[in-house]
Amino acid sequence: MLEPLGIPADAEALYVVLASLDSASLDDLAHRTQTAPGAVGTHLDSLADLGLAVALGQGRWKALPLADVVKGLKARRMAEIEAAAIAADTLHNQLLAASHSTEDDVQVFVGQTSWAEYARLCEETTTEICLFDKPPYVGGPAAHSPDELREVSPEWRALERGVSQRSVYHPGFDPERLKEMAMFAQVGEKSRTAPVPMKLILFDAKIAWIPSMPSYMPGHERRASFVRHPLIVESLVWLFNAVWDTAIPITAGTYLNGDPRRQMLISLMMSGSTDDAIANQLGINVRSVRRWIAELMDELGVTTRLQLGAALVRADSMRTTA
Template sequence: MLEPLGIPADAEALYVVLASLDEATAQELTQRTGTPVAQVAAHLDTLADLGLAVALGEGLWNSLPLGDVVKGLELRRRAEIEAAVIAADTLQNQLLAASHSSEDDVQVFVGQTSWAEYTRLCDETTSEICLFDKPPYVGGPSMLSPDELREASGEWRALERGVSQRSVYHPGFDPERLEEMALFANMGEKSRTAPVPMKLVLFDAKIAWIPSMPSYMPGHERRASFVRHPLIVESLVWLFNAVWDTAIPITAGTYLNGDPRRQMLISLMMSGSTDDAIANQLGINVRSVRRWIAELMDELGVTTRLQLGAALVRADSMRTSG
């Protein structure tokens, strides 16, 4: 559950044990966890590198507050996202400069031909689809069944063929959108959430689909550019990976079944997001966020948020090891 902090599962489990003690030696932690002392020492070094543990001398170790560490990571992530947005502005200039490229490098499609070309690329992708998902959206209800998605979604058919898919969703989801996202996650999509600068889909890191954002406004005909210029696609792949690396994973766990919003709640909470930030991401008020967290605490029999985090870590570890 602490993977958004870059903590391996074994080191994460050790942190939970260490956090329950005032201080401990590697040998004491070995006795409590059954992990070989050499591995315990390696995990302690990992926690120290992340600022989650500190050596006190004479072989003693102590955990450091998770909240303080997360605040520092949050500031770093915001700076990285800002850098990615600047990169998007730079990319726009590159696209303008490429307007005189050959027809094969940049093609513009309008209306239904744009959607037909997009569907064709989805169906021909063999390795990976990378996607920035951001409003505005085409009108109409979300597709909430595998049959509907199989018929209408090229990305869904690609997942069924075994194509890898990574998606970064812009914050703010209505319940239907979350349910559709949950279906994609169950099919194997790797999903994260972060502010994204544009709509974008990358096919096998070779072709980029870049729709015109203003063309999604009412009364406008849909327009999109299909870019094959290697240098531009390379820049777009870099942009996607930069945002992906700093985005918050949308994780699954024992207490998420049947409720995609709870899945997002736990993901954001474990990443250190504030109640206000979680409310903004989910499009609800802060009171609802606090009520959901209180319900989770009641279900797990804990009284503090630190205990809740540890309980969720333990529950997820038991689920994955069972």
């Protein structure tokens, strides 16, 4: 029964005999088990190594409580397994580092080549795109319809293809940006808002696209780095998830669908944000926030913010079940 602990059957039989006695000599144990004294000595040494027996002196031995010893052995085995797991992970990381060349792991693309490579990665993504969205943005006409987005946005095409997308938007949105966010939400994008440190897109948690922020300024040529090194991408995935977990969800398709600013206002209100926080997120002043809230209260026929929250939940439930 004790073989899983590394105790041979013969040593276990010797332990059973020794445990039934207060103490015993080697010769006595040899006689009781009908085993050669040399083999008994070997088994006693094995039991002593495992903490199951102890020499008392004058050639006598005593068994130690099995339950206490097993707990100690279990703790030691667990520590050994944990140490082995850490060593295996370290070795795995070393093998990964040795098997990837720097030239393959980090590439820099400039100008139209950057955009073409980015679009290719979107098309090849099969599971999920994760995105940090932060100004500045490339200039150009805004897309106002799904057809226009389908034409210009590889992320939109990926969503329509069934790829999951999670986006964290940096606070402060102009009306055009909010309308685009609302359209993305309607085709399945999960969106939240929080301060983000950089522009970043992750493709299937395997490749990271990191644009150069200064290259988005007027007069600069667009540049971006494509990172494939597993350890670097792993760290960026961890960063994204850490920001995502603390970001405020943006409720899509809630009351007053036609005004994306009100969608954002409602999302922030439902998350418990203060008027000041809402103003900062939307890039407007506090008086505008309070005016919008007052207008919502009038339209829904309520007089307190608590009633407003309940009315908005009711309106969203009716929309969902309709």
